[in-house]
Amino acid sequence: MKRGLLFLFACLIFFSAAYAFADSGRECTNCDHSLAPRLWIPDGDPNTDHLPLKSSSADIVIDGPIARVTITQRYRNEGTRPINARYVFPGSTHAAVQSLTMNIGDRIIKAKIKEKEEAKKIYEVAKQAGKHAALLEQKRPNVFMMNVANIMPGDTVELVLQYSELLIPDDGVYQLVYPTVVGPRYGGDPIRATPHNRWIANPYAKDNTDGSNPAQIKTDIHVRIASPIPISDLRSAQHKIVTHWLNDKSAEISLDPSETHTGNRDFILSFRLQGAKINSGLMTYEWNGEHYFLMMAQPPKRVAPTEVMKREYLFVVDVSGSMYGFPLNTASDLMRELLSSLKPQETFNILFFSGGSRVLSPTPLQATPENLQRAMTMMRSIQGGGGTELLPALKTAFAMPRTEDTARSIVVITDGYVDVERQAYDLIKQNLNSTNLFAFGIGSSVNRYLMESMAHAGQGEPFIITGPNDVPGVGARFRRYVDAPVLSHIKIRGNGVELYDTEPSEIPVMLAERPIVIFGKYRNAQPGATLELTGTRATGEYRATLSLDDSNGQADKNQAELLPVLWARQRLMYLSDLQGDDDAHRDEIIRLGLRYSLLTRYTSFVAVDETISNPNGNTTDVKQPLPLPQGVSELAVAQPVPEPSLYWLLLALAVLFASDRLFRKNRHVPH
The missing domain is CATH 2.60.40 (Immunoglobulin-like)
Known part of the structure; x- marks a missing residue:
């Protein structure tokens, strides 16, 4: 009887543990540790509004080479409990964030710039006192976090932030990039997460079968452009737009009414100024x-160069879970384009990385048709899965054999969904040694900060490939940069x-x-x-x-x-x-x-409404879930890491089985 009860108890613990583990990784196959949590699923609690951010709009004015961006975020509590909302959102890598205003009804509160820790203390004191408060922090130069305290049932809180940036043309093309979603970041072991990178654990929502997303935020974008020179070739790379021309030097741009899901990919607007010369x-x-x-x-x-240098190319290709499907297919098209630009006398190799790495060849290969075909066959055979272990891949790349007396270029191809931008920059700077590095970002919402940082450290250039349409011609452009500074x-x-x-x-x-x-x-x-x-x-x-x-x-x-x-x-x-x-x-x-009243790694904006709206001080914290970037697989946010409770369950199970074996052994020991 005792043994039967013991067995039944053990089974209950085992199946509870198995369920917990399955739940933590149900969306994942062949995945490594990630700081990203399980996919967000509404719990159906009518007392708490799980989607407090109702809309986000951007009013962008391009005046000459300078863009001014005003972002308005509208939060509303449609539940019955007071809530504190947290929202992680992106910005341009070159954004100078210079102001924040909080609007509640007819009250307008201008935020103050403070040292980060002081701003956090001011916010927490206001939060505990039941006051409306807002805290804007920088997590990366292109990732920000908004905290809003004491949003009462029925309350609408409007937050307006402003930033500016300089638009610099490349080959005569000006490009405005307005990011709308932060892609999930692979961050290694979640147990050892530091306060600085805990933002990475923001939840992501799974798309419904009809293609809609419960976390899809209503996103409006309006652009006004004025130039001293006539504008030409105005286009949007990833959104349908409506353009109203005021004259040949100015226009107003808005999203096409057919764009119902706009907040899951970067808004990219490009244009030229008529005439061959850049306006110096x-x-x-x-x-x-x-x-x-x-x-x-x-x-x-x-x-064109008068001397042809001996060159070698090492391609470092991300094949992790977040690259599964569309990004990896685009990377395959890109590799075909880049390999076709190699000259027969040049050498190359490919390192594929995710949780581990594998190489095309132990030593560099000549760029013969046979070797190029071998490379593409291997590229097409990889499906994508596992974590994005960028740093080990870079260390392996720098240590790989190279051809003597040859200038080497390392080409990194990734979506950049990692949180090791700083470490990657340092590693590249320390290992140049007659090697430069080019970074190709693949996807609709690439981590541009990582791409630009790696290219800057490697004395190369960043390239962003949003889809197959960006691939043709990129090989020739890459070769121009490499061959002829x-x-x-x-x-x-x-x-x-x-x-x-x-x-x-x-x-x-x-x-x-x-x-x-x-x-x-x-x-x-x-x-x-x-x-x-x-x-x-x-x-x-x-x-x-x-x-x-x-x-x-x-x-x-x-x-x-x-x-x-x-x-x-x-x-x-x-x-x-x-x-x-x-x-x-x-x-x-x-x-x-x-x-200069700027948001930085060590300074934050904080706004406090001195009116006490929540005297009881009881609130529920809500993390605004994000949509996955367009084309990104759910493998990017899987978390097969067991919850802490699972470790205790497994330990208890082991103790029970050990006790059972000892009990049976003692029963058979003669006295």
Whole structure:
């Protein structure tokens, strides 16, 4: 009887444990650890509104080369309990976030910029006191988190944040990118998650069978564009748009009414300005006793190389769970395009990575038709699964055998859904050794911060491939960048004026056909002062001179007044590049954030409504679930890691079986 009860109890524990484990990984096959939680499923509790964010709208004004973006988020509590809402959302990698306003009824509360820890304390005190409060934090330069406290039943809270950025054309094409969703990040062991990366565990909602998504937020986007030069070739890469032309230099753009699910992919708007030349110029502005400038200079024409260098290419291809399906199919098309651009005398290899890695060949291969076909056969045989172990893959790549006396380029192909941007940057910087690195981001909502960071560290270029239509021609463009740099040894100096605090302080070799952009400050300007830019190109010396007297000839005050903020954002990007785990530049980042009212890693915006709306102080925390980016498999958010309770259940089961065996053994021991 005792043995039967013991067995029954053990079975109950076992099946409970098995269910817990199955529930934690039910959406996953062949997956590794991830900080992303299980797919979000509504619990049906009518007392709590699980989707407090009802809509998000973006009003974007492109004035010359500067874009101003105003984002309005509307939260509403349709449940019966007071709630605290948390929402993780993306921004442009170059966004200078400079203000936040909270609107409740007819009350307007302007947020204050504070050191991060101080802002968090102010928010928590207001939250406990039952006051409406909002806290905006930066988790990555392109990932932000909004916390809203004490949203009462029936309340509507409107949060308005503003940022600006400089649009820099590449090969004559200007591109505005407005991200709408943060893709899931693979983060290793969730048990060891730090407070800094706990945001990664935000829930994601599964699409319904009809293609709808319970977490799909109503997203509106309106763009107004004005240019001093006629606009041409205006198009949207991933959304249908309606364009109302005011004249040949200005237009208003909105989403087509047929776009009902807009918030699961980046909004990408591109256009050209008529005429072959990029509009070079100098913009200046005085603020708080300091003079700021922005110099944009036309790049020289690319010249074909006279010498053909011996080259080797190592392709590092992400085949993890988040790449399953559409992204991996697009990556396969991209690999075919890149491999076809190789020359027979060049060598190559491929490293495929997910939770582990495998290589095409132990040593580099000649780019013969047979070897290229072998590479594509292996590429097509991989389905995708497992975690995105980028750092081990990069370490393996840098350690792989290489051909002597050959310039090597590493090409990383991934969706970038990892949280190791900083570590990847450091690793690449430490291992260049006559190797440069190019980053290809695949997908509708790529982690652009990772792509740009890796390419910057590797002295290469980032490429974003949103789908198969972006693939044709990318191989030829890649080869132009590799074979024929536009300009090197770039320097700026002032004639009759002193320049200081220029950004970037060291200008890298120019690979792309984009203008040279330099921010800085100046003082002691004499009449007739000029800024002179010099560099080395294939045909000799390059020189561009712009006069301070002619500055702002084509820029209005609205553009120029953003120069201090844009300069500070550029400076913060430089400090971020130097920033390691030791927080060596923390004080300088805080100083810039507070002085220029900018969101940074160490500064946050906090707004508090002094009216007490929730005197009881009882609230329910709600994490706003996100839709999966378009084309991303649910494998990207699977979590086969057992819950802590499962470990205890399994331990109890082991103890029970051990006790049972000891009991039976003791029964047969003669006394």
